[in-house]
Amino acid sequence: MNALSPVTQAAKPPRVWHRFTPAERIGRSMVYVLSAIAVVWSLRTIEVIPEFLYDAPEQTADLFRRMWPFDWAFYPEQVHDALIETFHIATLGTLLALVLALPLAFLAARNFTRNPALNWLAQFIFVSSRSVNSLIWALLFVAIFGPGALAGVMSIAFRSIGFIGKLFSEALEEAQKGPVEALTATGAPRAMILVKGYWPQVEPAFWSVALLRWDINIRESAVLGLVGAGGIGVALDASLNNLYWDQVGLILAVIFSVVVVTEIVTSWLRARLI
C-alpha cells in the first residue's frame, strides 16, 4: 500500500499538520469563547417564567381557537381601506426614498465624487438612517406630523434611504471605468457622463435594490400602525386591544396574502426588468 521505503520514514520525524496557523486559531477561539460566554450570560439573566411556559401549548391552541372562524364582516368595514393605505404608504415611502437616496448615493460613491468629506457625509446619513428601526422613525414622525399616513410614508422613506443608498453606492463603485473614461475623453459635461457613462451600468442594480426594498417595506408598513403611523397596523392594534382575536386572525391572513402576492410580483418584475 505504502510504496515509500521505511528508511525515509525512519529518518524523518513524523510530519504534523494543523489546519490553522496559531494566529488564526487564537482569532477563531476568541470568537467561539466570547460567543459562548455571551450565550450563557444571556441565558442566565433572561427571565423565563416556568408557569407561562407550561401553559404555552394550551395558550397557543386557545389563540387559534379564538382566531377561527375569522370575522369576515370586518374586512369591508375596516381592513380593506387600511390595506390599500398600507400599500400606498409602502410604495410612496419607497419612491420618496429613491428620490432622496439617488443623489446621496452619487455623493457617497468614491469613484464619482472625489471629495472625502462629501463621501463621509453621505455615508453618515446612510448609517444613521439604517441604525434607526422604521418603528422608531415612525414614533418620531408621529410626534411631528401627528398620527396618520404621512408619518408612515416619512418613516418608511427615512429607514429606506440608508438601505438603498448603501447598496446603490456600492454598485456605483463597482461600475467599470472604461465607458466613463471614454466619455470623459470626449470632453462630455459631467451630467452627460453621469447619464451615459454611469447610469446604463448601474440601472439594473438600482431597480433591483428598489424592488428589494419595496418588498421589505410592504412588510414593515403593516406594523407602523401599532404606533399610530397609519395603515393596517392601526386596525390590528385596535383589534388586539379589544382582544377580538377573530379580527386579528383575519388581518394576519390578509397581511400574509399581500406579502405572498408582493413576492410573486417582485420576482416577476425582477425577471422582466433585470
Added chain:
Amino acid sequence: MSAPAAPGRLRPPAFPANWPARLAWAGLVIYTIYATSVLDVTLARFIAGLGNAGHFLSRMFPPNMAPDKLALIYTGMVESLQIAVLATFAGVLLSLPLGLAAARNLAPVAVYGPARAFIAICRSFHPVIVAILFVKAVGFGALAGVLALIVATMGFVAKLFAEVVEEMNPKQVEAVRATAAPFLNVLIMAVFPQVMARFVGLTVYQFDSNLRNSTMVGIVGGGGIGAPLFTAYQRFDYDVVLTILIIIVALIMLCELVSGRVRRIFQ
C-alpha cells in the same frame, strides 16, 4: 417583420423611443399624484409638521441623563442585547439544517418543498407581529421576544443560506462523493468549505438585524428597551426618548464594527 426590407425603407432610428419604459414612468408619476391625494399628504400638513418638529426637538434636547433613568435604560438595553444574542444563536443553529434541507441540489423534493414553505411562512410576518403572537403564547417578557426573533432569523438566514448552497460548485461535491465519503463527510469536506464563509457573513448580518429589532419587540410586550422607550414616548418624556435613541444607535454602530472584524477572521 418577416417582409424583406424594401430598397427605399428608412433605417430604424439609432435610439428608438422605448414606449413601454415611457409608459411605466408616466404611470409612476400618475400613481404618485393619486396616492398622495388619497393619503391626504398635503404640503400644508407637511409645513405644519415642520413647525411641530422645532417644538419636538426643543423638548428632546438636552437628553435626559438622570441616574435613575440611565439605570432603567441600562437594564432594558442589556435585555435587548441578550434577546439578540439568544435569538441569533438559536436561530442560526436551526437555520443550518433548515437551509441545507431547502437547497434544491442537496435535498430531495419531499424535503425541500416543506422546508421552503416553512421558511416562507417565517419570512412573511414582521418580527413585531410574530412577537404579538408569542406574547400571547408564552406571556410578557424577553422569551416572547427571543422566540419572535428566532423566527425572523430562520426566515432570513435559512433562505439565503439555501441560495448559497444552491450556487456552490457541484463538481467539487461530485469529486468528494467519488471518494466514497458518506453524506455527512461530503457535507463537512465539500459543502461547508464552499459555503461557510458566507454563512458566517449572514450570521453576523442577522445579529445586527436582530439587535435592531430587539429594541422594538418591547412595544408589544416582548421585552427589552422597547417598553421603556414606548412609555417615555407616550408620556412625552422626549428627552428620555432621545437618550435611548442615542444609546441604541451607538450600540448598533459598535456591533457593526465588531461584526466586520468577525467576518474577516472567518473569511
Added chain:
Amino acid sequence: MTHAASAATPAEGSAGLLAIRHLRKEYRAGQPVLKDISLDIEGRGVTAIIGPSGTGKSTLIRCINRLVDPTSGEIWFEGRDLARLRGDALRLARRRIGMVFQEYNLVERLSVIENVLSGRLGYVPAWRAFLRRFPADDVARAFDLIDAVGLGEDFATRRADQLSGGQRQRVGIARAIMQSPGLILADEPTSSLDPKTSVEIMELMAQISRERSIPIVINIHNVELARRYAQRIIGMSRGEVVYDGSPDGLGDSHLKEIYGGEDWL
C-alpha cells in the same frame, strides 16, 4: 456498426479485475449513449479509452463508480456487481475506486493536504473530518503522497485555488491514491492542461500505475498520449467499442472508424 476488434478482447478467465457485461445507458429513453458494452480490465497497467467527444467515454467511466447509474448491465469489480449495489454497500465498494477529473475538482477553499486527506473520507468518521483530526498514519501518508506526486511539503498548507492546473491535477491524483484504491479512473485528466504539462501528468500516472501496481483506466482524446503511455487501447465510437487491443495494433483504419473521416489524419 460491427465490433471490428472483438477478437482482440482478452480471453475469459484472465486476471480480470473489472468485468463489464452488456452495459447500457440511456439518459433519455430510446437514445442510448452506451450500447451493450462488454469489457474486461486486467489488474495492471494503463488502459486508455479513446474516441471523439460525445461518444460516451465519460459516461462509461462514471458508470463504473456509479456517479452515473447505468440503465442495464453488470459491472463486476472485486467480486461484486457494482450496478446492483446501493447505499452503504455501494459506498464501501467505491472506496476501492479512485477518480481523477478533467477539471481536477479540488475543493478550492481547502488546503492541498485537506484535499489529499479527502481521499480518506470513506474511512474516517464524521467527527474526525469535522475537527480535521485525521489519524496520524493518514496525515503521514498524505505528506508522502504530496512528495510522491512531485509537489513537496511547502505545498501542503497552500489553498487549492492558488495552484496552477498541473499542480492541481497532481493533488487530484494524490487524493485518488489516498483512497488505497484497487483501480483508478481518470476522466480526461489532461484535457485542461497545456501539452507539456499533459505529458508530465501522463508520465506521473504511468509511473504510479507501475510502482504501486494500481491499474488505471483513462479517458483521453489525445491519441498520441494514449499510444505513448497505455498498454491497451479501447476505441469507442457512438456508444460502442470499435477497437480493443495494443497501441501497436491501432492503425489508421481503426482511427478512421473511431473518429470518422480521414482529413485530420
